[in-house]
Amino acid sequence: MKPQCLHWHGLAILLGLLMIGGVALLPPSLGAQARAQVYYVTVEYGLTPPAAALVGRALREAEAANADALIVELRGGGSLAAAWPVARELAAANVPVVTYIGPRGAQGGPVGTLLVTAGHIAAMAPEASIGFAAPLADVSPSFSAGTQELLVEDAVRQLTAWARERGHNVDWVEQAARQGAIIQAERAQQLTPPVIDLVATADELPVNLQGRRVSLASGQERSLETLGAAVVRVRPSAWERLTQLLALPTVAFVLFVVGGIAVYLELANPGIGIPGITGALLIIAALVGFALAEVRPLAVLLLAGGLVLVGLEHAVMSHGGLTIAGLVLLVLGALYLVDPSRSPGLDVSYGAIGGVAALLALGAVGLVSIAVRVRSQAPVTGQEALIGQLAEVRRAVAPEGLVFVNGALWAAWSDEAPLAVGELVEVAGVDGLRLYVRKLPHNK
Structure with a gap:
């Protein structure tokens, strides 16, 4: 091949490579059409402060990716104190936000109404349903009457403004805010105008x-492109999942009681051991959970007092009196732990309360029965402990001799003599350093 031909051939290859590289460097808008993205976050255990932080992170990630939509699925109720900041963030989001109450039959409560x-x-x-029997615009009674009215009006103004912007039923939202209202999904869609936009499975x-x-x-006006969109699941990290679990009052209650039992076992057997360390860690975790769940402090004191009374049963032996008083305090503390008007749906499970109370009651009954049985037993030390023991005759008892019992030789006498060497006899009494023995009954 001629040199000139080789030159043109190499130049053509070089131009081809440059064209391929240029196409590869083109932005997506000039190349292949970018696939739509929908971010999806699920609030599994109710909207607690840690769950609210997860929703906030999902919103920031969706905005950073300029996602086509963010879907927030709420399962269960939650804390109104944690829900208000989340609602304001979602309403002011730079991406379309879809709030979804699921799965089938889920109860969103007042938090669901807010979102x-x-x-x-x-x-x-x-x-599924949303709403609560109590007003959504709940204000602490610690404020003056005038301040309470201003806060309620501000909350109603905000909620009705959102409903009006979305084309939703303003009258129903105002009723839920001022008086309380509950509505199911199908009815919410049938109202004119509707409370929600659609009823659908996930x-x-x-x-x-x-x-x-x-x-x-x-x-800005946005049109949703959800068909065929890539779904990006925003999943909680290990720490976020742990804090969400700790923020559940039921979990914190169980950890507190189990931790108290572990500390009691350590105190009953002094020494820095595994029960003491484990109990301390569980109690600290429970206290963190109580703080995250915004429980009533007085209820925590009732729980602590109940555990102390149950633990004192072993030391004082009130024959169950302290245990009953302690269990009453524990049950009252668990029932009073969560304010249902501020955190509906997050109260302590009745099953957990009953299970913990039954476990502690059985343990106390066992301790009392053991103590009573021990106190009713005959002494097990000293010479009195020999009474009823079997002894072997080592020197014929006629009427005096020697017997072997509990590893020692004893002088013995009997009014049932003679007793031959090797014969088994029963110790019936102790007279100084002599044992009174007699022949074994036929049933022995």
Whole structure:
């Protein structure tokens, strides 16, 4: 091949490579169409402060990725104190936010009402419900009457403004805020105007959301592209999941009681051992959970007092009196732990209360029965402990001799003599350094 031909051939290859590289460096908008992204976060254990932090992180990630939508699924109730800041963040989001109460039959409570009102699109699973019998705009009674009225009006103004912007039923939202109201998904969609936008299962959401238009707080109009979109699950880290579990009053209650039992076992057997360290860690974890769940401090004191009374049963031996008093304090403390008007749906499980009370009661009954049995037993030390023991005749008792009992030789006498060497006899009494023995009854 001629040199000139080789030159043109190499130049053509070089130009081809440059064209391929240029196409590869083109931005997605000029190349292949970028695939839509929908971020999805699930609040599994109720909206507690740690769960609210997870939702906030999911919103920031969705905004940073300029996602087509963020879906927030709420399972169960939660804390209104934690829900208000989340609702304000969702309402002011730079991406479309879909608030979803699921799965089928879920009870969103007042937190559900707050979130579906704040979200750009409100969705619920079939047979799910939102609302609560108490007013959503709940204000602490520690404020003056005038301040309470101002705070209630401010909350109602905010909720109705969100409902009006979304085209939702303003009258129902105001009723829920001022007096309290509960509504199921199907009824919420049938009202005119509706309380929510759609009723669907989680699998049906992409189809039902496709093409819906929303107006963001910035004034921007966005059209949802959810069909075929890549779903990015925002999952909690190990620490976030742990704090969410600790913030559940039921979990914190059980940890507190188990920790108290472990500390009691350590005190009953002095020494820095595994029960003491484990109990201290469990109690610290429970206290952290109580702080996260915003429980009533007086209820925690009732729980501590109940554990102390149950533990004193072993030392004082009140024959069950202290145990009963301690169990009453424990049950009252557990029932009083959560304010249902501020954190509905997060109260301590009745099953956990009954299980813990039954476990402590059985343990106390066992201790009392053991103590009573020990106190009713004959002495097990000294010479009196020999009475009733079997002895072997080592020197014929006629009427005096020697017997072997408990590893020692004893002088013995009997009014049933003679007793031959090697014969087994029963110690019937102690007279100084002599044992009174007699022949074994036939039943022995």
